[in-house]
Amino acid sequence: MLNMNRPNDVEAYIARAEADAVKIPGLENVRPRGIASAGVIGGGTMGRGIATALLCAEIPVTLIERDPATLERAIAEITSIIERNVTTRRMSADEAARAIKHLTTANEIEALEKSDLVIEAAYETMAVKQDIFSRLDRIARKGAILASNTSYLDVLEIASSTSRPQDVLGMHFFSPAHIMKLLEVVRTSATAPDALATAISVGLRIGKKPVVAGNAYGFIGNRMLAIRRHEAEAIILEGVTPDRVDQVVENFGFRMGPFRMGDLAGLDLGWTRDTSTGATVRERLCEAGRRGQKTGKGFFDYDDQRKPVVSPEAMDIIAGLAADKGIARREWSDDSILDRMVLPMIDEAAKILAEGIAARESDIDVVWLHGYNWPRHTGGPMHYARTLGLDTICARLKAMGRTPSDQLRKLLAAPQERQ
Known part of the structure; x- marks a missing residue:
């Protein structure tokens, strides 16, 4: 058994968790589709970052943006990032030149008719996304992967605007997308196995840490983040x-509260x-x-x-x-503040596991380590929970007036399983 308090054992746990995250039952003999080109819809912050990540992995990109000023800024930012990669020796001059040469831009999505992979990074409303996917359905080539970068929305509902829901999934990048390592790959009940395998393969190819999530509000990371946001905004009223x-929160090890x-x-x-x-x-x-x-x-x-x-x-x-x-305000200790920011999230994570939105505890740790900069020395929220133990967590939740969920009790009462 790993010693949760020794740095080397924590690093061994994280390495194992990252390796396990891409071992998806049922995909062992599934061959990914070939991806020789990609399209990105949206030239804003996320679209620029996603396009940059693809280009730096030598995947040609067609970037779609209707607004001329936004498109001009996107081209300038992508070029600047790639050129800085040469200065910092992340890329050679020749690699950077090829990456910049592989960027094509257009104003309309009809330019994506030959793309093998299309990633939508447009405004976060269902109406906008369904309109885009309906149009993609009419022009994208047969077998193209159609992915949404949505942070919260129902990917199956997005897919319902197409005649090919088997080719639709979520590829949720984290900002800045060319730097942050996490890629949540969101599978729906209709997503084809080879489409899922392709998204994972692309994630690895562009240097990400893919984690497969089920199709539920906020998926894994943002569903837990919503709990922390609720608690944070409640505690400042108290x-x-x-x-x-x-x-x-920053003293605990997060880079930003x-x-x-x-x-x-x-x-x-x-x-x-x-x-x-x-x-x-x-x-x-x-x-x-x-x-x-x-x-x-x-x-x-x-x-x-x-x-x-x-x-x-x-x-x-x-x-x-x-x-x-009419909320009473009182004094708080640092420990009680930290518990309020962390323990309800862990309780929510147990529900995410019980619902099958995450396949294993360690997947949740990979999500929070690489998408939200969870303090690495703790191994992630679930590793941290195992370190604290069921009795401690339940006692602290009760101290803040919360009843530990049955899912949390059941999870932490049993040994951690690998899948």
């Missing part, structure tokens, strides 16, 4: 400041003024024009170097919502 939460991360991503993702009710901290911040780093203010204020500083205005908004909701 007396903990955003800067202290971030400091505790939930509130700095939220500000970086943008607080208005999924928010509109027309539908805002002012019922959450995020809604009230957005209503006040505090939408994250891009507006210079969110949970924090930001200077010209984007350094976060505590914001009196944000603190007043938080205190006002707490008062409106």
Whole structure:
């Protein structure tokens, strides 16, 4: 048995977890489809990153973007990243020249009619994605893999807009997509085995750590992240400041706490003024024009170097919502803050396993290590849970007023299994 407290054993566990993640039952004798070219739909941050990752692996890319200014920025950014790879010796000058030469751009998706793989990285709404996939269905060649980079949406519902759901799956990259190692490959009940094998193969080819996830809201990583976000936004109404939460989480080993991360991503993702009710901290911040780093203010204020500083205005908004909701504010220890940020996520992970959304505990660890920068020295959330033990986790959940789920109790009461 691995000693969870020794660094070498933790590294051995992670290496084994990464190897196990691509061992998918039923795919042992399945041959991936050939991928000689790819299309990427969307020239925004994610589309640019995905295109760059493919190009750096010598996969020719056709990038589709309707807006001329966005397309121009995308070409400049992709070229700049590849050229920097030469400076940092990640690529040779010849490799970089070939990568840049392999980039083709167009304004309409009809240019993707010969692509072997198409990855959609457009606006995160079902209507937009279904429209794109319906159009792809009409023009893409037979046998092409049609992938969505959706972060949360139902991939089978996206696939329903096509006549070929067997060729549709999720390829969820993490920003910046040319750097972050995780690739969540989302299989639906209709996804063909060789389509799944192809997505995994492409992920490995471009240097990612693929993990197969079932088709459920948020898949593996973002479903757990939603729990942490809920807890984080609840605890600041109960007396903990955003800067202290971030400091505790970063002291645990994360590179960035939930509130700095939220500000970086943008607080208005999924928010509109027309539908805002002012019922959450995020809604009230957005209503006040505090939408994250891009507006210079969110949970924090930001200077010209984007350094976060505590914001009196944000603190007043938080205190006002707490008062409106009648939430009592109290003192918190650092340990209790950390438990609130981590243990409910672990409980949710046990449900993800029980539902078959993740195949094994270690897959969840790979997701969080490579997609969310979970502190490596702990081995990942499930490895950390095994280190703490069932009794400790249950006691701490009860201390925060939570009832440990039956799925968590059952999982941690049994020895960890490999599949």
